[in-house]
Amino acid sequence: MVGGGQLARMTHEAGIPLGIRFKLLSDTPQDSAAQAVQNVVVGDYRDLDTLLAFAEGCDVITFDHEHVPTEHLHALRAEGHAIRPGPEALVYAQDKGLMRARLTELGVACPRHRLVTGPADVSRFAAEGGAASGSGYPVVLKTVRGGYDGKGVWVVRSEAEAAGPFRAGVPVLAEEMVPFTRELAANVVRSPHGQAVAYPVVESVQVDGVCDTVIAPAPGLPEERATQAQELALTVAAELGVVGHLAVELFETPDGRVLVNELAMRPHNSGHWTQDGAVTSQFANHLRAVLDLPLGDPRPRAPWTVMANVLGGDYPDMYQGYLHCMARDPQLKIHMYGKDVKPGRKVGHVNVYGDDLAEVRARARHAADYLRGTITE
Amino acid sequence: MVGGGQLARMTHEAGIPLGIRFKLLSDTPQDSAAQAVQNVVVGDYRDLDTLLAFAEGCDVITFDHEHVPTEHLHALRAEGHAIRPGPEALVYAQDKGLMRARLTELGVACPRHRLVTGPADVSRFAAEGGAASGSGYPVVLKTVRGGYDGKGVWVVRSEAEAAGPFRAGVPVLAEEMVPFTRELAANVVRSPHGQAVAYPVVESVQVDGVCDTVIAPAPGLPEERATQAQELALTVAAELGVVGHLAVELFETPDGRVLVNELAMRPHNSGHWTQDGAVTSQFANHLRAVLDLPLGDPRPRAPWTVMANVLGGDYPDMYQGYLHCMARDPQLKIHMYGKDVKPGRKVGHVNVYGDDLAEVRARARHAADYLRGTITE
Missing domain, CATH: 3.40.50.20 (Rossmann fold)
Incomplete structure (x- = not known):
C-alpha cells in the first residue's frame, strides 16, 4: 500500500x-x-x-x-x-475536472460546474446559473487536484474573493453552491472480476469542511432513495472500472434528489463505522477486492452505528482520556491513529452501536469530545 | 510482548x-x-x-x-x-504441581493428583483411587512444566507404559483420568486495580489432545452451573493475583460437577471466538488489563459463535482455499497466522456467528475442513 x-x-x-x-x-x-x-x-x-x-x-x-x-x-x-484501482479509474478521484466531465457523460447528477480561468470567469459562471436574484454568488472553487478535508476548497462570495484560489497557478473548477439538506455517502466495493457489494447509505455530518459524525444507516432516508444512491455508486464503480472501495459523497437536496459531491477510491472516513458496525469492514473488503477474493457481507450488525471523529485539541496525549471513556462506556470502540496531536487534525475516531439512535449518537459524541478535551466530565 | x-x-x-x-x-x-x-x-x-x-x-x-x-x-x-501477569501468579500456569497444590488449598475442585517419583509410584497412585475394580489405571501423567496442546501429557494404562514420561528426568504429576462428559472453558480478565469481567462459559471440543472446536456459549449448560464456573474462574484470578486474560479449562462430569483441568494466563484458543462474537475480544481485554485500563464488555454479539481451528494438512499454501470459502459464506471470518503449514499444526481458525447453532457449527466445520484439505467441495 x-x-x-x-x-x-x-x-x-x-x-x-x-x-x-x-x-x-x-x-x-x-x-x-x-x-x-x-x-x-x-x-x-x-x-x-x-x-x-x-x-x-x-x-x-x-x-x-x-x-x-x-x-x-x-x-x-x-x-x-x-x-488496483487502476490509473484509468483512479484519475477520476485525482482530477475533479475529469470526474465532473465523466459523471455528466454517464448521466450522473452533479452540481453545475465548469473549469474557470480567473476571477472574471468565476463571475460569468455565477451569472450562468440563472440565479433569480443577485449575482449568482456564492460559488464553490476547487483545485482540480490535491485537495482533501476542506483543503483546496473555497466558498467565495464575490469576484474579489475569487482571486485567492488562482494564485497557486493550478487549474480551478467552479461549482454551484448546492442548497443541500444534508450530506450522504454511498460506499461500494468492486473486485476485478466484477463482483460488487453496497454498504448501507450513511449520513455524513461535516463541520468546517471536515467530517465530524457518520450515522449508519442515514436516518429517515426513504428506502427508494437509499437504493437509488447505492445503484448510482455501483454504476459509477462499474463504468469507471473501479477496483476496491469507492466512496461516493452525495448532497441530498430539499426536493429529494442526490447529487455527487466527491469520489474517493480507497477506504474512506464515511466507512469507518463498518469496523464495528458491519459484518465485513470497508478495510477488509478493500483488501479482498484488490486481491480479487470474493467480497464479504456488507450488512450492518446493529440497527444503528455512529462514528465520531476525534480531532486534535488541547491534550498532546489522549491516552489519559481512555480511562474515563472506557470506564463510562464498556462498549465504546476507540480507534486512534498514533498521530501527533495538532489542533483540528483527525487523530482517531470512535464507534458506538446499538438500538437507540439518540443514545448511540450521544455516547459517540461524548467520547469524541472528551478525548479531544472539549468536555472534561 | x-x-x-x-x-x-x-x-x-x-x-x-x-x-x-x-x-x-x-x-x-x-x-x-x-x-x-x-x-x-x-x-x-x-x-x-x-x-x-x-x-x-x-x-x-x-x-x-x-x-x-x-x-x-x-x-x-x-x-x-x-x-503482567506477575511471576507469583504466572508460576501457577507454568508449574502444574504448584497449580494443583494451590487450587486444592483454595478449595477449588481438581482431579485427584499427586507428584510421582517413578512407574511403581504411579501404580501406587492408581491404587489409591480406590477403584472398585482393577488396578486404578488408566492414569494421566504430565510433565509439571513445558507442556501444551497435548505435548507433555500421556494417558498410561499400565506400570510398563508409565516408564516413558520419566525418561526425560523432569518432575511428573499423576492425575486421575476424569470420566468427563465434555470440556468447558471459563475465561475471565482481571486488571491490576481488581476489575474483572467474565466471558460466557464455552464448550471446547478436543481431538487428539488439540482444541478442534469451541462453541459459545456452551450448549445446554444450566445457568447455575455456568455461573458457578465463572465464579470459580473469577476466584482463581483474584486469589492468584492474575492480571490479564485467564483461561480455566474445565471438565464437566456426569454428575454435574466442574473440575479444573488447566490454567493459562494469556489469551487462549478457547477465547478466539470473541474476536467476532463478543463486544470486546479477549485480545483487546488482555491489553486493557495489562495496561490497567478499564475493561471492555465481554458479552456476546450473537446468540451463537463457533470457532474451528484450521490445522495443517496437505496444502502447503491455504490461500487458494479462500476463494471457495469466502464465496460460499460471505459472513465467514478467517484468521490465519502466517505460519508454515505442517500436518496437524494449528495454522489458523475460523469464526462463524448466527442464530442457529447447527447451521453455524456446520459452516465453521466446512470452512476449517476445506482450508485444511479434508474436503474439496
Whole structure:
C-alpha cells in the first residue's frame, strides 16, 4: 500500500487475519501506518524509481491516498505490476475536472460546474446559473487536484474573493453552491472480476469542511432513495472500472434528489463505522477486492452505528482520556491513529452501536469530545 | 510482548486501534507475530540479558506463552519493570504441581493428583483411587512444566507404559483420568486495580489432545452451573493475583460437577471466538488489563459463535482455499497466522456467528475442513 496514513494503518489491521504480508511505502518512519506495519519502505511516492523499487515482489499495489501521479501509475503497470484501482479509474478521484466531465457523460447528477480561468470567469459562471436574484454568488472553487478535508476548497462570495484560489497557478473548477439538506455517502466495493457489494447509505455530518459524525444507516432516508444512491455508486464503480472501495459523497437536496459531491477510491472516513458496525469492514473488503477474493457481507450488525471523529485539541496525549471513556462506556470502540496531536487534525475516531439512535449518537459524541478535551466530565 | 506466536500476532492486531506501540520479542523474524509487528527484537526469551534489554522502554511486559523462566520474571521485576501477569501468579500456569497444590488449598475442585517419583509410584497412585475394580489405571501423567496442546501429557494404562514420561528426568504429576462428559472453558480478565469481567462459559471440543472446536456459549449448560464456573474462574484470578486474560479449562462430569483441568494466563484458543462474537475480544481485554485500563464488555454479539481451528494438512499454501470459502459464506471470518503449514499444526481458525447453532457449527466445520484439505467441495 502506498501511503502511511491511518487508512493504511487500518487496512494492515484488517489484513492480519487474512495472513496478508502487507508492505508499506511511507513518507516517514513515524507515519501512522509505519508505526504498526512490519515491512515499511520509507520513500517519496512522487518518485517513480522509488515506486518501482517498492513494487518489486508485491502481488498488487493499492493506495492510502490519491496523490500518486497518474503517469507513474501507468509506468508501474507498464512494468507488469497489478495496480488496483487502476490509473484509468483512479484519475477520476485525482482530477475533479475529469470526474465532473465523466459523471455528466454517464448521466450522473452533479452540481453545475465548469473549469474557470480567473476571477472574471468565476463571475460569468455565477451569472450562468440563472440565479433569480443577485449575482449568482456564492460559488464553490476547487483545485482540480490535491485537495482533501476542506483543503483546496473555497466558498467565495464575490469576484474579489475569487482571486485567492488562482494564485497557486493550478487549474480551478467552479461549482454551484448546492442548497443541500444534508450530506450522504454511498460506499461500494468492486473486485476485478466484477463482483460488487453496497454498504448501507450513511449520513455524513461535516463541520468546517471536515467530517465530524457518520450515522449508519442515514436516518429517515426513504428506502427508494437509499437504493437509488447505492445503484448510482455501483454504476459509477462499474463504468469507471473501479477496483476496491469507492466512496461516493452525495448532497441530498430539499426536493429529494442526490447529487455527487466527491469520489474517493480507497477506504474512506464515511466507512469507518463498518469496523464495528458491519459484518465485513470497508478495510477488509478493500483488501479482498484488490486481491480479487470474493467480497464479504456488507450488512450492518446493529440497527444503528455512529462514528465520531476525534480531532486534535488541547491534550498532546489522549491516552489519559481512555480511562474515563472506557470506564463510562464498556462498549465504546476507540480507534486512534498514533498521530501527533495538532489542533483540528483527525487523530482517531470512535464507534458506538446499538438500538437507540439518540443514545448511540450521544455516547459517540461524548467520547469524541472528551478525548479531544472539549468536555472534561 | 514476549513470544512471537499467533497470540502475540492477534494481540498486536487488537492493539492497533488503541494506538499501542507494540514491541515484540520473537525467536525468529519469521514467527507469526514477527511478520506483522513493526518493532521486533529477535532473541531468546530464556536469556536474562536479552529480556532485560528488550524490556528497556516498555511500560509493561506481557506474554504469548508460559515458558519464560520464573526467576527471570522476578529479575525483570527487581529491575523495576511492570510484569503482567506477575511471576507469583504466572508460576501457577507454568508449574502444574504448584497449580494443583494451590487450587486444592483454595478449595477449588481438581482431579485427584499427586507428584510421582517413578512407574511403581504411579501404580501406587492408581491404587489409591480406590477403584472398585482393577488396578486404578488408566492414569494421566504430565510433565509439571513445558507442556501444551497435548505435548507433555500421556494417558498410561499400565506400570510398563508409565516408564516413558520419566525418561526425560523432569518432575511428573499423576492425575486421575476424569470420566468427563465434555470440556468447558471459563475465561475471565482481571486488571491490576481488581476489575474483572467474565466471558460466557464455552464448550471446547478436543481431538487428539488439540482444541478442534469451541462453541459459545456452551450448549445446554444450566445457568447455575455456568455461573458457578465463572465464579470459580473469577476466584482463581483474584486469589492468584492474575492480571490479564485467564483461561480455566474445565471438565464437566456426569454428575454435574466442574473440575479444573488447566490454567493459562494469556489469551487462549478457547477465547478466539470473541474476536467476532463478543463486544470486546479477549485480545483487546488482555491489553486493557495489562495496561490497567478499564475493561471492555465481554458479552456476546450473537446468540451463537463457533470457532474451528484450521490445522495443517496437505496444502502447503491455504490461500487458494479462500476463494471457495469466502464465496460460499460471505459472513465467514478467517484468521490465519502466517505460519508454515505442517500436518496437524494449528495454522489458523475460523469464526462463524448466527442464530442457529447447527447451521453455524456446520459452516465453521466446512470452512476449517476445506482450508485444511479434508474436503474439496
